[in-house]
Amino acid sequence: MALNEDGHRYEIVNGELIDMGNSGAKHGYVCSILMICLGGYVLQQKLGAMFDSSTAFKMKSGNKRSPDVSFVAKERLQGLEELPDGFLEGAPDLAVEILSPSNTVEEIYNKLVEYFENGSRLVWVVNPKEHYVLVYRSSQEPDRLLKSTDSLDGEDIVPSFSLPVADLFQKLAF
Numbered sequence: 271m272a273l274n275e276d277g278h279r280y281e282i283v284n285g286e287l288i289d290m291g292n293s294g295a296k297h298g299y300v301c302s303i304l305m306i307c308l309g310g311y312v313l314q315q316k317l318g319a320m321f322d323s324s325t326a327f328k329m330k331s332g333n334k335r336s337p338d339v340s341f342v343a344k345e346r347l348q349g350l351e352e353l354p355d356g357f358l359e360g361a362p363d364l365a366v367e368i369l370s371p372s373n374t375v376e377e378i379y380n381k382l383v384e385y386f387e388n389g390s391r392l393v394w395v396v397n398p399k400e401h402y403v404l405v406y407r408s409s410q411e412p413d414r415l416l417k418s419t420d421s422l423d424g425e426d427i428v429p430s431f432s433l434p435v436a437d438l439f440q441k442l443a444f
Contacts, residue, residue, distance in 0.1 A: 293370050297338075300368050300398045300438050304339045308424075311431050318343040319353065321362065328357040329388045335381060339366035341428060361388035364427050368396045382409040392427045401439045 293301075301323070309320040319342050326334035340362035347353075365385045367378060378395060385393055386409045393406040403422060404412040416422065416435050424431030 293368075296398050297368050297370055300396060301338050303438055304366060304368075304396075304433075307433050307437070308339065308341065308428065308431060311424075312341060312428060315430075316344065317341075317428060318345075318363070319347060326357050327361050327388070328359050329361065329384050331384070333384060335361065335365075335384060337362060337365035337381075337385070338368045340364060343427070361385040361390040363390065364392045364394070364424075365390050366394045366396065368398060371399075379409070382406060385409070392425060394422065396438065398439060401435075403435055403438070 305320065305322060312318060312320050321337075321340045321342070323336050323338045325340065326336045327340070328334055334357060341364040342358065343363045346360075346363065361384070365381075367373075367381060369378070382393055382395075386406075391407070395404040395406065395412075397403070401418050403416040403420075405414040405416060405422075407413050418434075418436040418439060420435050422431075422433045422435060422438075
């Protein structure tokens with residue numbers, strides 16, 4: 271939390287500070303669409319709290335992970351009048367990773383394993399270049415591959431939330 275304000279995102283993994291760098295415009299645009307659509311729904315329905323990539327979650331291992339978009343259900347926040355200045359313990363109920371060209375398969379797999387070991391119940395891995403979303407309910411393998419003709423479903427984590435996958439990858443139209 272005492273890092274320089276250099277605009278970079280960091281995670282602490284196995285005791286090392288990992289510079290996650292900055293992401294490109296497409297990455298940020300997809301994050302924003304998800305935050306607006308999912309976040310608006312969560313706020314309106316009073317289901318819990320949404321977080322962006324500047325929020326780190328403290329894992330059992332001591333690692334600090336920062337999904338691109340995350341949701342924590344209100345049940346896990348009961349008793350709090352406001353959120354802490356520090357880290358939330360455990361992984362979010364829903365973690366969203368939006369792939370960047372610099373991401374490796376091993377890096378994403380390690381995040382998935384750690385998210386599920388620390389309480390995540392659903393993870394979406396979004397590929398903005400190939401226009402698909404992988405839906406995970408465990409770190410073993412994806413449960414579903416969603417293409418532009420499909421819809422994201424909040425399942426029992428974000429009940430009744432649905433978003434056409436194509437909305438994540440729409441072309442600019444001004």
